[in-house]
Amino acid sequence: MRKIMRAAEFQSIVVLTGAGISAESGVPTFRGPDGLWEGHRVEDVATPQAFRRDPVLVQAFYDARRAALARVAPNAAHAALARLDAQWPGDLLVVTQNVDDLHERAGARRMVHMHGELKSALCLACGERQTAPDTLSDGPACIRCEARRLRPDIVWFGEMPYHMDRIETALAACDLFVSIGTSGAVYPAAGFVQGARHAGARTLEINLDRSEGTHFFDEARHGRAGELVPLWVD
Numbered sequence: 001m002r003k004i005m006r007a008a009e010f011q012s013i014v015v016l017t018g019a020g021i022s023a024e025s026g027v028p029t030f031r032g033p034d035g036l037w038e039g040h041r042v043e044d045v046a047t048p049q050a051f052r053r054d055p056v057l058v059q060a061f062y063d064a065r066r067a068a069l070a071r072v073a074p075n076a077a078h079a080a081l082a083r084l085d086a087q088w089p090g091d092l093l094v095v096t097q098n099v100d101d102l103h104e105r106a107g108a109r110r111m112v113h114m115h116g117e118l119k120s121a122l123c124l125a126c127g128e129r130q131t132a133p134d135t136l137s138d139g140p141a142c143i144r145c146e147a148r149r150l151r152p153d154i155v156w157f158g159e160m161p162y163h164m165d166r167i168e169t170a171l172a173a174c175d176l177f178v179s180i181g182t183s184g185a186v187y188p189a190a191g192f193v194q195g196a197r198h199a200g201a202r203t204l205e206i207n208l209d210r211s212e213g214t215h216f217f218d219e220a221r222h223g224r225a226g227e228l229v230p231l232w233v234d
């Protein structure tokens, strides 16, 4: 199989990233050892039902992750994708499942957070999206309606992911789809590789080890994103 190549061979690229791209920055992954789900059952902290049942637990879970962002920094993989973004003349969309802000802090611009952002909050009274204060646990007021009903601007299980139209348009037009640091366990993100293949794109997986979707990819490179992503981009 001819090695998929240098980005230069392609016109339109979609890159999907998951928790694995932030692991080397010290952001815990979900399913790894000491993963985020270690301490909590998904359904106890990342579902709308959980938020209705125990908002204090859910707010504390996301307040802790938001506070932890101050103690981490982008790594070589984030930086390489930001270089690609700055230099790439063709179409590019980075779709991240991550709610951390490391892609932006590395300089990425052509990107979307399909599962929301820790640094954003949503008012349940008026729907206003706003920068999240450090903690939502003490019920800060909405900047527009002053109600004290802010929730983390995070897509929970059972909720519709963000930017799906833009993502599906990019997948239908891409000629290269690259998946970085994701276990391929959560949908609809885990189905993007099939969408890209359907559009005739070449597909490359960069992950520490085999994922649930490795068999869907034309090529898989297994190792640390911090080493393999710069090798792919530069």
Ligand SMILES: CC(C)NC(=O)[C@H](Cc1c[nH]c2ccccc12)NC(=O)[C@H](CCCC/N=C(/NCCC(=O)O)S[C@H]1O[C@H](COP(=O)(O)OP(=O)(O)OC[C@H]2O[C@@H](n3cnc4c(N)ncnc43)[C@H](O)[C@@H]2O)[C@@H](O)[C@H]1O)NC(=O)OCc1ccccc1
Binding pocket: 017, 018, 019, 020, 021, 023, 024, 029, 030, 031, 032, 035, 046, 097, 098, 099, 115, 154, 155, 156, 157, 158, 159, 160, 161, 180, 181, 182, 183, 184, 185, 186, 187, 188, 189, 206, 207, 208, 209, 210, 211, 223, 224, 225, 226
């Ligand atoms: C568990 C799973 C089976 N359930 C789902 O997929 C559900 C239900 C479902 C929908 N369709 C289906 C079809 C089949 C089966 C189930 C479903 N999906 C939903 O509910 C979605 C919403 C899902 C989003 C939930 N929110 C998240 N995050 C925000 C919260 C938060 O962050 O707290 S999901 C969350 O978990 C997922 C975690 O996965 P990864 O990021 O891959 O992390 P993980 O730890 O698993 O793996 C890390 C990988 O990195 C590797 N790695 C580690 N270190 C490194 C390293 N150094 N270098 C490279 N790689 C590395 C590891 O080896 C590993 O492979 C991410 O998506 C992450 O965002 N919503 C929805 O379907 O709405 C309706 C809909 C949809 C579309 C159209 C119409 C209607």
